[in-house]
Each structure stands twice: as structure tokens, then as C-alpha cells.
Amino acid sequence: MLLLIKWLCAHLIGDFALQTTGFVQHKRRHKAASPFLYIHSIMHGVLIYVFTGWWQEWIIPAIVAVSHFLIDWWKVYRKDNARNFLIDQALHVLVILVLWIQVSSGWARVLPFLSGILEDKTVWAILLGYVAVIWPISFLLGFTTKRWRDQVADARFTNSRASLSEAGRWIGIFERILVLTFIVTDHYEGIGFLIAAKSILRFNDLKDNENRRETEYILIGTLMSFSASIFAGLVVKFLLA
Numbered sequence: 001m002l003l004l005i006k007w008l009c010a011h012l013i014g015d016f017a018l019q020t021t022g023f024v025q026h027k028r029r030h031k032a033a034s035p036f037l038y039i040h041s042i043m044h045g046v047l048i049y050v051f052t053g054w055w056q057e058w059i060i061p062a063i064v065a066v067s068h069f070l071i072d073w074w075k076v077y078r079k080d081n082a083r084n085f086l087i088d089q090a091l092h093v094l095v096i097l098v099l100w101i102q103v104s105s106g107w108a109r110v111l112p113f114l115s116g117i118l119e120d121k122t123v124w125a126i127l128l129g130y131v132a133v134i135w136p137i138s139f140l141l142g143f144t145t146k147r148w149r150d151q152v153a154d155a156r157f158t159n160s161r162a163s164l165s166e167a168g169r170w171i172g173i174f175e176r177i178l179v180l181t182f183i184v185t186d187h188y189e190g191i192g193f194l195i196a197a198k199s200i201l202r203f204n205d206l207k208d209n210e211n212r213r214e215t216e217y218i219l220i221g222t223l224m225s226f227s228a229s230i231f232a233g234l235v236v237k238f239l240l241a
Contacts, residue, residue: 003052004100010047011092018043027076037076041069060099067095122240126184129236133176137228138169141221148217172221176229183233184240191226198222 019040027034045065052060071091078084101107117123175194182190 003104004096006051007048007096007100008093010051011044011096014040014044014047015089015092027072028080031076032073034076037069037072041065041072044068060103063099064095068092071095125236125239128239129180129184129232130177132232133180133229134173137176137225137232138173141172141224141228142169144224145217145221148213148220168221172225175222176225176232179226179229180233180236183230184236191230195222195226 023036023040027037027040031037042065045061045068048064049058049061054060071088075084075088101110175198178194179191182188182194
């Protein structure tokens, strides 16, 4: 495990601490013709070599360097967005993880470990809870609050204070994830802190009398979101019992 931690540290240092904005922009502008694409990949191989400390072993650093080049070469031809960033990082970590399993002779433990996860009721019950509060409940709350949301949207045409696109939806998703996590981990007091924090952040919006419709809409949406999350959490707790 120590070796894996060292390799992950080498990756993070090479990809973030030692890679400047100029490196990234030059690679995006010149693609495969950029010398920084090659320098950056070689640097990763060197970091893995130094962090590993196996001075006679050069195959693993070479594999890391070549795989890093291929993944970054793919990335520079893609849009610079969160999705491609996550894919890029996931591929780098996957290469490191596979190499670590190989050198630690861990393949014999991988399949039993994965099989144990697939047969673990706790894992499936918790996964069920998070899937429920992220997607189905989002659609349900969207349908049930549509008429109030339309009224709020109509009222906003009269002033310039418009909210971010889909901000309410994402706020709701993350608050339901937090509520479910608090319930599953038996930290019910966290729900109170979350309600207090949301009230403080929304204070300026809620104190104006002109925003009564929006205030009522936020209150209805919040109560429905928390109620659904608490119910989902109690169902998960029941399944885990």
C-alpha cells in the first residue's frame, strides 16, 4: 500500500504541482508538436522512478511515461471541460493501480475482493439510497414544484436578480446526499447544521417582502427535499439492520 501511495503522490505532484499553466496552454495550442507534452510525460516517469527507489527497475517508469503521453495526447484533442478532466485523471490512476497490483502480486486477491463487494448487502443498500436521492427524487421534486417554479420565474422577469442555471437542482442534490450520509452514519445533528447553514445563506433572499413567492417556493422545496432524503435514509437503515 505504501508503494501505491508513493505513486499517487508522484502523479499528483507531476500533474499539478510541476505542470504550469504555460505548459498546459502550449500543449493545447500545439497538440502533439508541443515539446512540453513529451517533457511532461518523461517527468512523470522520472518521478515514479525516484519515488519507487528501485534503481535497477526502469520498465515501470517507462510504462508510466508512455501511458501518460498517450492519455495526455488524447486529452489535448478534446474540449477542456470537467468530463474530460475526470476521464484523464481516472485513466492515469487506473494505470498506476494496475501496475501496483501487478508488482504486489495482488491479482489473486482482486477477484475475491470484487466478488465480496458484489455480494455485500451493505454496499447495495447504501448505493440504492444514494442513487434514489440523486436521480428519481430530483425528477419527482422537479415535477411536484413545477407550478411554483413557473410562478417564481414569471416574477423574475420584473427584476434583474436571476439565479444560476439549474443551481437549485444541484443544491438540492448535494443537500440530499449530505442528509442521507448523516442518517446512514448516525449523525442526525448534521441535518440541523445543514438547515441552519442554508437558512443563513438564504437570509438576504428571504427577508424581502417582495420575494414572498420565491420564499414560499424555497421553503416548500427544502422541506420536500429533506423529507424525501430522511425517508430514503430510514429505508437504507432498515435494509442494513
